[in-house]
Amino acid sequence: MDPRLAEHRRQWEGKPVLRAIYTDLYRRMAARLAPGRSLEVGGGSGNLKAFAPEVVATDFLEAPWLDAVADAQVLPFSDASFENIVLFDVLHHLARPRAFFEEAARVLGKGGRLVMVEPAITPLSGLFYRFLHPEPVALCVDPLADQETGQARDAFEANQAIPTLLFGRQQGAFQQAFPQFRISETAFLSLFAYPLSGGFRPWSLIPAGAVQAVLRIEDGLLPLLGPLMGFRLLIVLERL
Numbered sequence: 001m002d003p004r005l006a007e008h009r010r011q012w013e014g015k016p017v018l019r020a021i022y023t024d025l026y027r028r029m030a031a032r033l034a035p036g037r038s039l040e041v042g043g044g045s046g047n048l049k050a051f052a053p054e055v056v057a058t059d060f061l062e063a064p065w066l067d068a069v070a071d072a073q074v075l076p077f078s079d080a081s082f083e084n085i086v087l088f089d090v091l092h093h094l095a096r097p098r099a100f101f102e103e104a105a106r107v108l109g110k111g112g113r114l115v116m117v118e119p120a121i122t123p124l125s126g127l128f129y130r131f132l133h134p135e136p137v138a139l140c141v142d143p144l145a146d147q148e149t150g151q152a153r154d155a156f157e158a159n160q161a162i163p164t165l166l167f168g169r170q171q172g173a174f175q176q177a178f179p180q181f182r183i184s185e186t187a188f189l190s191l192f193a194y195p196l197s198g199g200f201r202p203w204s205l206i207p208a209g210a211v212q213a214v215l216r217i218e219d220g221l222l223p224l225l226g227p228l229m230g231f232r233l234l235i236v237l238e239r240l
């Protein structure tokens with residue numbers, strides 16, 4: 001097994017504040033699902049699987065807590081075999097996003113949902129992600145083009161700007177390329193609790209006990225502050 005997955009799982013298990021913040025995001029995702037079977041792509045350390053054991057959890061990398069190994073860009077499932085596909089922090093890692101959306105459209109039944117939570121590049125979160133986060137933010141790319149460099153690509157290579165480019169400024173281009181999908185929702189989430197928690201790093205500036213109160217305050221402020229400082233983007237696509 002890739003040691004990074006085991007390390008992520010260890011950090012997840014030892015960090016209640018992170019689990020509280022992710023559980024809130026998982027609940028928001030679950031509320032958007034259509035009734036029926038759900039597939040998780042890029043399940044990694046198995047956090048979402050622990051929250052929703054009925055989801056078929058897969059990843060490019062093998063791990064004992066996942067149900068199958070699957071490349072997002074060549075999904076080993078038959079046509080219209082799921083009602084939902086969920087991704088948490090995965091789209092911005094994919095080398096061939098166009099191939100993934102083609103596969104998602106094939107594997108989802110009509111009326112199915114593709115629900116994703118990804119980094120949002122807003123004026124404030126952009127500074128954080130650029131200077132305090134190890135993954136690059138490259139805004140001057142074609143987000144539907146192959147992101148490969150010609151060398152063997154690591155599963156954790158990334159461009160954190162891809163989701164914001166696809167579902168922010170360039171929604172029109174996505175819609176033109178994928179008329180099989182309707183963009184039914186995009187929403188900024190995560191203002192204070194997530195960056196203060198330090199994510200998967202060992203430190204946190206917020207105690208787990210304060211998370212629910214901070215998230216309630218965030219909810220009230222999201223319509224105003226989301227576009228300025230939202231750290232996450234929730235994207236819901238419907239398969240037409």
Ligand SMILES: C[S@@+](CC[C@H](N)C(=O)[O-])C[C@H]1O[C@@H](n2cnc3c(N)ncnc32)[C@H](O)[C@@H]1O
Nearest residue numbers: 042043044059060061071072088089090093155
């Ligand atoms: C940042 S991790 C997120 C893991 C998990 N969803 C979570 O929230 O902790 C990104 C995951 O995407 C997976 N990944 C990258 N490229 C992939 C691909 N082509 N197909 C499936 N999974 C992929 C990686 O192996 C990794 O587990």
